[in-house]
Amino acid sequence: MIEIPTLGWQSIVIFVVFALSLLIATYCTYAERVIAAFLQDRVGPDRAGPYGLAQPLADAVKMFTKEEFFPGGANKALFIFGPCLAMITALMSSAVIPFGNNVSFGNNLFFLQGIEVNIGMLWIFGVVSLGVYGVMIGGWASNNKFSLLGAIRAASQNISYELAMGMSLIAVLMISGTLSLREITLQQSIAGEWHFWNIVKQPLGFIIFLVCAFAETNRTPFDLPECETELVGGYHTEYSSMKLGLYLFSEYVNIFVVSAVMSVLYFGGFNFPFQYELRDWLVSNHDWTLASAQNLITFLGTAGLFLKIFAFIFFFMWIRWTLPRFRYDQLMRLGWTMLIPLAVINILITGGLILFGVI
Amino acid sequence: MSPLFLFLAFVALLSALGVVFAKNPVHSVLFLILTFFALSGHYLLLNAQFLAAVNIIVYAGAIMVLFLFVIMFLNLNVDTEPHKPALAKIAAAVAGGSLLLIMVAAMKDVQPAGYDAATFNSQIGMVDKLGMVLYTQYLLPFELASVLFLVAMVGAVMLGKRELGERNF
16 A cells, blocks of 8 residues: 555645646537537537547647747747746636545545635635736737737726626625635535525625626627627737647636636535435445545535536536627626626625524 | 745845846836735745735736736837936935945844744634734724725726716727
8 A cells, every 4th residue: 555645645636637627628629619519500520539529639739730920029938928827827726626525545534625725715816816917918919909909808807807706705705704615615515404505695696706707717798808800819819829729728727617616616516415314324224434435425526516517617608609799898887887886785785694694 | 044935035036126127018017926926925934825815816916917907008118218317317326225225224133033833823814813803903094094995996986087078989
């Protein structure tokens, strides 16, 4: 039996999370086309491999072998730095997400989470607020007015929607009383108690968060920074080859991460209904040890969390192929005059409900 | 001094120098963001996780985005940079130099206070502890600061408001 040190175990978890987010982002590109085809009553990709499943590989080969182009007058270092930054910030936030409860081998207890910090929610929020730099720097360094306009749109959009997003998170924080994502998850299901996921307590907050998540990941109907009818390709007009690939890829990683955050904050994370009843039933009726029953619950919970994440990813794509794009002034008006006042009202309502002991 | 502290201090000083010496304003802003990251690392070493996260969110995440935004809009670069007269340069050098002198003179005899490992509270600097201190011991300064922010916010809204009859676009 090889002894895995705790830090070693964490690095394994981080590596698996890293690989998984890349794999999921890869197959998001495939899922996007399949769902688009389904919604538009077309066939979709079906040439490469069975059901077109090798399509992402074919895309990757195409991206890597295309010509690398540097526009004249571009700031070369920042032109390369932009997509790298977009990818780094997209991958950073999954570090604090609890992908499962603990598993135990012998006397060792392991947590299926990269790092457990007591500022998990602030970490997510901080990394999300940094996400705009990749777009801004890339758009500016391209030395193209369409790229610059896209970058400026991305910046103002992100700043506007960050405020409402932060305020909807504050309402969750008021209920939970902790910033640790693991604690928030565990609070949403307590053994032997009638307990609800946060969505029941925070329906308005969830809707605000969802809308802001669409805006922060630059997805339709908020994809004004890359609006092709006005700005050619927006901030990635001048990009080609794998640098473009990194930009498109980071969008899907962002979708994955933000879906995971929504599942954890509002939909119970790795909890699933009747988990404690299942554990107790296994222990009392089938002679399982408590530890092995808990391990099974943990793995089922992780599978459940990924099911929730995939449901959200599907929702993102469903919206993309259903709703048209906003106009830019509509976008700003929605952010500042609708979502921020609603988020403030949500905080007041939550405070009132806590004061009167309802939740 | 731990190697991590030395590394962070090195990064912080080097990127702070980069802010001053970079010819391109966008590079300056990026160096400043790197400086904030190094400072946040220092806060983490001092066991102030909340301060580290808020430093990143507010400074690196919001204020520097606005800085970058304005610089991109104005398209500042080496050609449009105004050249200061020699007198202003000399005055700046004298002022900065005397500030450095005062700082060195004030700091050179300081003994690091350190802490007693037996009685040190490891929870200090955590969010809930910070909140308790802010809302009990320092309630008045905290509320005064929030009034200041409110005034600044109202002022910004007033400045940004359209005059009556002015066009939208």
